[in-house]
Amino acid sequence: MSRKLTPQLKIKILERLAEGISLRAICNDADVPVTPAAVRKAALTDVDFGTQYARARDMGLESMAEEILEIADNSSGDWVQKVNKDGSIEWIFNHENVQRSRLRCDVRKWFLSKLAPKRYGDRIQQDVTSSDSSLKGLSQEQVVLRLTQIFEAAQARRLAAEGAHNLS
Numbered sequence: 001m002s003r004k005l006t007p008q009l010k011i012k013i014l015e016r017l018a019e020g021i022s023l024r025a026i027c028n029d030a031d032v033p034v035t036p037a038a039v040r041k042a043a044l045t046d047v048d049f050g051t052q053y054a055r056a057r058d059m060g061l062e063s064m065a066e067e068i069l070e071i072a073d074n075s076s077g078d079w080v081q082k083v084n085k086d087g088s089i090e091w092i093f094n095h096e097n098v099q100r101s102r103l104r105c106d107v108r109k110w111f112l113s114k115l116a117p118k119r120y121g122d123r124i125q126q127d128v129t130s131s132d133s134s135l136k137g138l139s140q141e142q143v144v145l146r147l148t149q150i151f152e153a154a155q156a157r158r159l160a161a162e163g164a165h166n167l168s
Contacts, residue, residue, distance in 0.1 A: 003033045005042050010049055013039060017056035020063030061116055068108050071101050 003009075009032065016026045023036045043053040077097040082090045112120035138146065 005034055005038060009034065010042070010052075014052055014056040017053070018059035018063065020060040020067060058116075061112055061120070064108050064112060065120065068105050071104050071108075074101070 013023075013026055013032060013034075017023065023039060026032050027034060027036045027039065039053075043050040078094055079091045080094045082092050084090055109120070113122065
């Protein structure tokens with residue numbers, strides 16, 4: 001199946017990657033007679049193609065992010081017509097269509113958060129503050145000494161508690 005990765009074929013692959021199509025899907029098309037492994041190898045060995053490949057993948061992620069909005073905004077199929085026995089028409093909410101759309105959005109969001117966590121991942125921010133000002137203004141050596149004392153005191157309390165527990 002695998003033929004040589006020609007310049008024209010590289011362009012075709014890069015264009016489709018930029019559209020958000022997966023490399024596997026691209027290589028499954030009959031007009032792209034190369035394997036995903038061959039494309040990845042070329043991206044690793046050919047510096048110019050590797051740079052273009054990375055840029056196309058990044059653009060593909062943007063396309064996927066835009067696709068999430070399209071899926072979420074598309075309400076076609078959310079309501080279906082049901083013809084009753086008497087011939088009257090009733091509109092019924094299609095839960096399966098809504099759940100499938102939700103799944104499609106969630107999978108894309110998860111995928112984006114894994115491939116580009118800085119850009120599409122959840123931001124976790126922790127503010128660490130302490131009312132204990134006993135370490136302020138100390139040198140690094142003094143901080144290490146103070147932390148060692150705290151650790152040793154905690155360890156002594158733990159050992160004392162274990163000893164008391166073993167006596168009972």
